[in-house]
Amino acid sequence: MNTPATSIIIVSRERPKALARCLLGVSQLNHPDFEVIVVADVAGLDVVADLPFSAQIKTAFFDEANISQARNLGLAMAAGEIVAFIDDDAVPEPSWLMRLTEPFGDPNVAAAGGYVRGRNGISFQWRASSVDTAGRTRPLRVPSRNPMVFSPPECQAVKTEGTNCAFRRDILMKMGGFDPVFAFYLDETDVNMRLAIAGRSTAIVPLAQVHHGYLPSKRRNSERVPKSLFDIGRSIALFHRKYADQVDAQMAWRVERIEQRKRLLRFMQSGALEPSDVLGLMRSLVAGHQSGSNAKLISLPELPINGAVFEKFTQAPYKHHVLSGRIWQRKRLRKQAKILVSGKNRVTLVVLSPTSLFHRIIFTEDGFWEQNGGIFGKSNRNQPYFQIYGFRSRVRDEVARSNQFRAF
Numbered sequence: 083m084n085t086p087a088t089s090i091i092i093v094s095r096e097r098p099k100a101l102a103r104c105l106l107g108v109s110q111l112n113h114p115d116f117e118v119i120v121v122a123d124v125a126g127l128d129v130v131a132d133l134p135f136s137a138q139i140k141t142a143f144f145d146e147a148n149i150s151q152a153r154n155l156g157l158a159m160a161a162g163e164i165v166a167f168i169d170d171d172a173v174p175e176p177s178w179l180m181r182l183t184e185p186f187g188d189p190n191v192a193a194a195g196g197y198v199r200g201r202n203g204i205s206f207q208w209r210a211s212s213v214d215t216a217g218r219t220r221p222l223r224v225p226s227r228n229p230m231v232f233s234p235p236e237c238q239a240v241k242t243e244g245t246n247c248a249f250r251r252d253i254l255m256k257m258g259g260f261d262p263v264f265a266f267y268l269d270e271t272d273v274n275m276r277l278a279i280a281g282r283s284t285a286i287v288p289l290a291q292v293h294h295g296y297l298p299s300k301r302r303n304s305e306r307v308p309k310s311l312f313d314i315g316r317s318i319a320l321f322h323r324k325y326a327d328q329v330d331a332q333m334a335w336r337v338e339r340i341e342q343r344k345r346l347l348r349f350m351q352s353g354a355l356e357p358s359d360v361l362g363l364m365r366s367l368v369a370g371h372q373s374g375s376n377a378k379l380i381s382l383p384e385l386p387i388n389g390a391v392f393e394k395f396t397q398a399p400y401k402h403h404v405l406s407g408r409i410w411q412r413k414r415l416r417k418q419a420k421i422l423v424s425g426k427n428r429v430t431l432v433v434l435s436p437t438s439l440f441h442r443i444i445f446t447e448d449g450f451w452e453q454n455g456g457i458f459g460k461s462n463r464n465q466p467y468f469q470i471y472g473f474r475s476r477v478r479d480e481v482a483r484s485n486q487f488r489a490f
Contacts, residue, residue: 084187087115087392088179089160089251093152094122094170095145098129099447100297106449107173109135110400110428113180116166117393119159121152126170138395147300149244150260150269157259157385160251161392167270169245171297172198173445175487176400176428178290182248185229185285192282193249193274194229195242196290203293203443203453205463210286213241213271215325216334217318222286227486229287234278242284244270246292253282258382266301267317275325289487293445307354311342311363315370320377335371342367402428402488406477409435416452423449430488432477438468441480451488453480 090108094101101122108118118138120130123145130136140159144152157165164183168174178196185191198208210222215237222240224230232240247270254273257280261272277284298304301313318338322331346363349355355363403422407415412433419429429450434457441455455461457476458468461483471479 086163088164089162090166091119091156094126098125101126101170102129111179112176119156121156148265150262154259161390165251166248172245172292172294174292177487181290190283191285192253194285196246196287199293201295208243211241212238214238216330227288229285231285239274239278240284255385259385266313268321311367312370315367316374319371319374400428404430406432419450420448
């Protein structure tokens with residue numbers, strides 16, 4: 083399998099606890115040749131300094147609300163042939179980087195994107211899609227679990243998600259990296275579109291998976307209720323100015339306002355927003371769009387190659403252990419899992435109750451994967467609400483499902 087030297091870049095701001103958990107997951111990757119770069123605020127850099135493997139992490143201070151600038155700072159420090167990105171509120175499966183970088187064995191592949199699981203650890207937030215010049219996305223059909231390489235369709239790009247994507251570093255540097263006008267939202271989509279215009283191919287890798295939690299920020303709370311839509315409106319206007327014709331841009335913007343209002347009304351109906359909040363958020367969306375319509379667009383110069391030295395992240399060989407038990411054994415099993423992790427092991431803990439509760443998977447702060455749910459409940463959300471299972475057979479099936487990306 084192709085294993086190119088890879089630089090992992092993580093941008094973090096105001097989420098030190100999440101960053102520590104993300105890095106603990108990164109430390110368990112099975113890729114043999116990667117380095118780790120963290121671009122973060124003071125709180126993030128402090129938590130990195132407290133990690134047992136902190137000496138192996140490249141760090142840079144950055145405390146501005148502009149993810150594109152932060153990523154470009156990480157790019158300037160990168161020395162890998164490939165650069166991979168993951169968000170601080172995400173955790174990779176152990177095989178993530180190995181899977182994600184495999185398609186770069188094809189010299190025609192310039193970018194790759196994997197699948198993203200949501201906060202329950204099972205359902206997908208994102209799989210595969212294309213995006214057109216007005217920013218509208220459409221699902222892409224990937225018929226198997228194997229990587230699939232797409233040549234860019236006319237007036238479209240293959241979309242990657244910022245929390246699970248990788249690029250050839252030399253190509254990304256020559257095209258100017260990330261455009262700083264996109265402080266938030268559509269930042270990686272802008273890169274996708276520039277790659278498509280250049281005729282570059284992108285691979286979608288279903289088994290390159292990360293778990294993404296959508297932690298709170300200044301733009302949204304823990305339930306994904308927005309606090310401001312200014313940056314979204316601004317980025318939409320900028321994206322339309324760069325790529326869409328005027329008529330299509332106006333139509334897409336009209337649809338976007340309608341969809342955003344529908345989303346806010348759903349939050350209002352659930353009690354998460356007041357009517358005045360909806361009005362204020364819609365005003366922030368329009369204000370952002372006006373700001374983006376007036377902002378200056380510039381041609382991106384090539385990013386300079388600064389001769390950065392590759393600092394390989396070294397690890398002891400990890401073995402994968404599976405622990406399982408009943409709900410009343412959870413305390414003892416968690417203690418056992420924590421001990422195994424401290425001995426450089428990957429651990430999957432399956433704890434089941436005699437119920438039909440839905441299953442959830444989390445990567446704990448102690449560094450092991452824990453799956454909870456009922457023996458008779460569903461894990462994949464397309465399964466029946468109640469399934470006839472014995473304890474051992476249910477554990478066997480769940481471990482077999484997760485092993486395709488965890489014990490690889």
